[in-house]
Amino acid sequence: MKRTQERPLPGGRMNPLTALLVGAVLTGSGMLYLTFIVNMLSGFVISLIVVSYLFLYTPLKRKTSLCTFIGAVPGALPPVVGWVAARGALTGEAWVLFTILFLWQIPHSLAIAYIYREDYANAGFRLLPVIHPDGTSTCRQIVVNCVALLGIGLLPTLYNIAGSVYFFTALLAGVAFLAVGIYLARTRSVKAARYLLYASLLYLPLVFVTMALNKI
Numbered sequence: 001m002k003r004t005q006e007r008p009l010p011g012g013r014m015n016p017l018t019a020l021l022v023g024a025v026l027t028g029s030g031m032l033y034l035t036f037i038v039n040m041l042s043g044f045v046i047s048l049i050v051v052s053y054l055f056l057y058t059p060l061k062r063k064t065s066l067c068t069f070i071g072a073v074p075g076a077l078p079p080v081v082g083w084v085a086a087r088g089a090l091t092g093e094a095w096v097l098f099t100i101l102f103l104w105q106i107p108h109s110l111a112i113a114y115i116y117r118e119d120y121a122n123a124g125f126r127l128l129p130v131i132h133p134d135g136t137s138t139c140r141q142i143v144v145n146c147v148a149l150l151g152i153g154l155l156p157t158l159y160n161i162a163g164s165v166y167f168f169t170a171l172l173a174g175v176a177f178l179a180v181g182i183y184l185a186r187t188r189s190v191k192a193a194r195y196l197l198y199a200s201l202l203y204l205p206l207v208f209v210t211m212a213l214n215k216i
Helices: 016-036 039-060 067-076 078-087 093-117 117-123 134-153 164-187 190-213
Strands: none
Touching: 016 039, 016 078, 039 067, 039 078, 067 078, 067 093, 078 093, 093 117, 093 134, 093 164, 093 190, 134 164, 164 190
């Protein structure tokens, strides 16, 4: 795939065995550290990330378009790891952070898949823009998840994770993100999908940096 051809493994700068060993060492050491040095719960969550990503999401990319939603689970769990590592408990706040990351990943991932749908099709990946190339299902999922993200993105203020500055930042960012998603739904163009991808890359750091700076 053109999108990934310059990465170390497909680019030939790293052989498969080295990649496997490096990945195993880094993953294993992280799991052991969190389990035995931090706490068992954080070790369990990181193990769930590894198992679901490697043994569910990765093989399912060639089987079903639901892989995007399945892959969003391990993609949304890292802040949960951080939360339980710091607090030692899985509370409602952790699930709010998880849900924000989960919902954000759907328009982000589908925008990428829409832009590179021909490459994904040639690689045998059954993503939504591949199996429904007219874009109707893809755009529906994008808009629905942007709407949900707009609402869920405000919850950190209600859970006393962040203050009013965060609330209005998340509100404006969520409205802008949704507007770009609607633009893609109306035009069904690669150009609009790129705008959505850029919007997703701006949204996430903006709301999380603001959340960190505007702690209650």
